[in-house]
Amino acid sequence: MKEIMALSTQPYKGTRDFYPEDMRLRNYMFNKWREVCESFGYEEYDGPILEQLELYTAKTSEEIVNEQSYSFTDRGDRKVIMRPEMTPTVSRMVAGRRQQLGYPLRMYSIPNCFRYERPQKGRLREFWQLNADLFGVEGIEADVEIIQLADALMKSFGAKPDSYSIRINSRKYMEELLEAQGFSKSLAPKLIALMDKADKPGFNERVRSLEPAIQERFLEFSKAVQGENKFLVDIAETSSLLLTMKKLDEIGVKTEFDPKINRGFDYYTDIVFEVFDTDEENNRSMFGGGRYDGLVGMFGVEPVPTVGFGMGDVTLENFLKSNDLVPELKPTTDLAILLIGDVFADASKLASELRAQGINVSIDATDRKLDKKIKAADKQGVVNVLFVGETELKEGQYNLKNLQTGSDEKLDAASLVAKLKV
């Protein structure tokens, strides 16, 4: 006979369980995301977690598809993938209704995404990511707005101006720069991708993959570029990079030029940016985005100029915690009614009355002693408990106890509502 083993209570590696207290923090972050995006006129959308694999092999990061994707074959022999990011999905959706949608089109979503990575700080296999995208604007007003939105999001969480920095670059500008330095145009994508890792370990070995003739020259270029901002000085006054930075400055959003910012995804075409944590012990990129004008056009429709970014929940949560920005979060339950004796039906009616007034009410109808019931409510973080027995129901007066302050008072239903609604 097979031995019956107890099942594990652990979630699958790299994923999280969200108990009510964890969910409160997640909802706090997601609701702020929603609030700020909607204040800029972005409308929420969503797409399926499963997509056909070809959507991702077509144009995304090769590393992600080949090494980090959750892809498999379904029971109908279709190759599918659990989305590692949202951009291909939203591009597909916009292409699917290219003509019916009104532009400028602002869309946001908070999808969960999947990447098979070694779980580590800031990286999990299942994570959520705010995606905000602005479709249909060629001009830099779109780039300006999307970076302004990223900045507004940081501020909405109470982030101090010096606790993060916004670094900006342009792939177009990098192409021009490389050409001006004598590198051939065809090499540009490869060199730009290399630049993105210029301050990461293993950079020199990566450069060795170039043909020997240009290795030294490229290393010099990358060092020079990482030095001062002299390269920015060379930019024509009319370049979109400089104009974007200027307009952002005009509306109070500070950015820094950083030629190392080039983003990992292949689809970016011009402005790219990343938001950094400036804490010396935690100095790293938290999130970013940029302009990708080519994706929608891959679906056989006229291309749509697009800017957007993605902001992950794991890095944000780390930032909030290390900057002491997580507020005290209470359960949604306002009141726990603790029954004294067999008064379930009448107490249920009282609970229904309170609910109709907008009070969230639970009932403890278990057979336990009152102090056990109080302890259980306290364990859940519920602040207010109400004692309801036959006498109380007859008199219409109930004892309310605040478990945080320990205070007691006798109230009728109306005063109770008034008190809890504050």
Place this chain on the structure above:
Amino acid sequence: MKEIMALSTQPYKGTRDFYPEDMRLRNYMFNKWREVCESFGYEEYDGPILEQLELYTAKTSEEIVNEQSYSFTDRGDRKVIMRPEMTPTVSRMVAGRRQQLGYPLRMYSIPNCFRYERPQKGRLREFWQLNADLFGVEGIEADVEIIQLADALMKSFGAKPDSYSIRINSRKYMEELLEAQGFSKSLAPKLIALMDKADKPGFNERVRSLEPAIQERFLEFSKAVQGENKFLVDIAETSSLLLTMKKLDEIGVKTEFDPKINRGFDYYTDIVFEVFDTDEENNRSMFGGGRYDGLVGMFGVEPVPTVGFGMGDVTLENFLKSNDLVPELKPTTDLAILLIGDVFADASKLASELRAQGINVSIDATDRKLDKKIKAADKQGVVNVLFVGETELKEGQYNLKNLQTGSDEKLDAASLVAKLKV
């Protein structure tokens, strides 16, 4: 050379894209779900979409795991499954913190779930499902509350009392009934599972899988049971089924005994219920649940008595539409600012002021003619547009146009806020 084909804009079979207008309806349903659950003291939780396969092979519907699951092997050779339902996950979570959690524990979640089915009306491969569960109460007060909650949810959407019915049964009672009719105890699970399909096509063939000696007797029994409610009359006054129905009646929730309700999942132990659409053209089960006291204990901890149910988004949406219960849903964007000339920076500041007052504002900074901009805003369903050029900014007076009524008026920023905040 490989020919480059345009990618398909269709979502993966059996899944849905939620464009902003679809998302509005989904958010309407989900927010009602949240509101009603929270009013009963349920706190939101969530778990990962990917679970280890063994969690599902242990105890769920065999049909689902073997024929309908999205399961595969990950890059680390772990067998995983995209959750087909939420109950095993929430049971695992509660078991994982068996001692730290306070009881009665009320939890709800709105997970998306995956089943490989032939897409058809009311059934999709990816669907969302409200899950509400009450842990730690042995008494029927829990069964009463969970059915009351199901009823409150229906009412919150405006469902008329005669548009749905709640049918109730008890697996324990069915076991007693079968034993009283002379069926051996060991046959009960199989016969109860058969009873669940008693009014479905193919029932007679299914019965043929029983040993010949009892086929006729069981057919007779199933017919008799489907007839009048005489079996209910036989129930002892103290049975949990009768007491649950009585208490529900006392607090204004009508239920009907139906011995055919037995639920597809193996884990139910006592009371089971289903909510039916009573529309003659659409008469079918919409959702249901019941008591499952054994699941938490499978994780090597002391068992926790539990009642719960799941309510799917697809069936609910069908019900709302066929009963004409979908309200008019507007975009979250309150106002589209349409620029006249190159006033982006100043208009951005005006927009920021309005946003700070709680108004959701988009900006159209494209180069197009004004009538094109108006058309685009109208396509998105935005009701109010504001014309902002140099003159308007200088005077601090702006033309507001209501695209629904066609009315125009001139307002300063403060009156604009007052008007839009109504």
